[in-house]
Amino acid sequence: MIGAGVMGLCVAAELSARGRAVTVIDREEGAGPHHCSWWAGGMLAPDCEGETAEEPVVRLGRAAADWWAAQGAQVTRAGTLVAALPRDRAELARFARRVPGETLDAEAFDALEPALAGRGLRGMFVADEAHLDPRAAITGLRARLAARGVTFERGEGRVGQIAGGRVIDCRGLAARDVLPDLRGVRGEMAVLRAPDIVLTRPVRLLHPRFPLYVVPRGDGIFMLGATQIESAGRGPATLRSVVELLSAAYALHPGFGEAELLEIGADARPAFPDNLPRIRRRGATIHVNGLFRHGFLLAPALARQLAGWLCDGNKPELCDEDHGEW
Structure with a gap:
């Protein structure tokens, strides 16, 4: 093989x-x-x-x-939290039409991930998922x-x-x-250390242009990603993509603004x-x-x-x- x-x-x-x-x-x-x-x-x-x-x-x-x-x-079965900022509620409604899950009001959202409480976020909880x-x-x-x-x-x-x-x-x-x-579909990612932020499950932040996912790795380490570019290029990540990822993370939680940037990576995934x-x-x-x-x-x-x-x-x-x- x-x-x-x-x-x-x-x-x-x-x-x-x-x-x-x-x-x-x-x-x-x-x-x-x-x-x-x-x-x-x-x-x-x-x-x-x-x-x-x-x-x-x-x-x-x-x-x-x-x-x-x-x-x-080691598989963590804590579901997926789908989030949207107030200005992006239309994205949440579109997502909810396509994906089965529990719609959360502000109180339920904040209870599920206390680190994100008070941000005015709304979202969905998809329980039967893992990372x-x-x-x-x-x-x-x-x-x-x-x-x-x-x-x-x-x-x-x-x-x-x-x-x-x-x-x-x-x-x-x-x-x-x-x-x-x-063909190649390029993805770019960043790894951060933010020990003061505690998330128990992946969070998908919806946005019409710059969607983001944040995956907790434990010990204050988080992986950020979501870029999807039609390219077979496997070179370093672009400044634009990294800025978009980090800006979206900051919008999700301002504490990411103080995070240590541990790693930036990119690669091209194979697709038919x-x-x-x-x-x-x-x-x-x-x-x-x-x-x-x-x-x-x-x-x-x-x-x-x-x-x-x-x-x-x-x-x-x-x-x-x-x-x-x-």
Whole structure:
């Protein structure tokens, strides 16, 4: 198998759990910022994603929290708080029409997240959602797989140059050399330390131009994100995006104005034209790709579908066409 990001690790977990011998080849050693997964928010929020995503994202994503917990990841099941400033109530009404959740008045909102009390915020609470720390999750999963007998090798792992066995390509955006309809969707993020602010769950701040999500990592650490730019560029974050993220965070809570800026990052996520992932067989290789912004949410479902195809002959739901048995 090629690629040790979140998709590759999930596939390795499902196949090795079924007793299959798995070798994972990756261009770098260990988990780190070279993987798009490193920059993920870690929100396991299928209902909120249903604001814009297709039905399979919501349905299949609902099993993600249980899957990650079964792999030993620390999953926090505290729901998602959706917030809007007074001037953006129209955004909240639009969101509520598309996403099931409990509408909160000012008193209920403030009781749910006391750190945001008195800000005049209104919102929704989506209870059956969760979050995790992506970096801890993939680092832990990789260690668990190695202990189970999965082999990790460092190398380019170019498709067509690997002899013997079955080749599964989980390279993400790097697979554009063989998947021409794959595109990059750039995301930018910031990590802050604000020890005086305590949030117990992810908060999505709605805004017509600059939406924001804030994910607590514990110990006063927060991850900020939400940029979505049609670009395959993987270079440093732009000043404009960082200013927008930090300004939105300050609007949510002025205490973020005193936060320490620990890290700024950016990467490009792989996506197909309809933003749904795919399992494709091309000759001797199976490609699993196109997670878009749903990496930790949908990778477990794709991995289960692929394992069911290879081990039991069940055609995957998210497959372009019927390629028959392996």
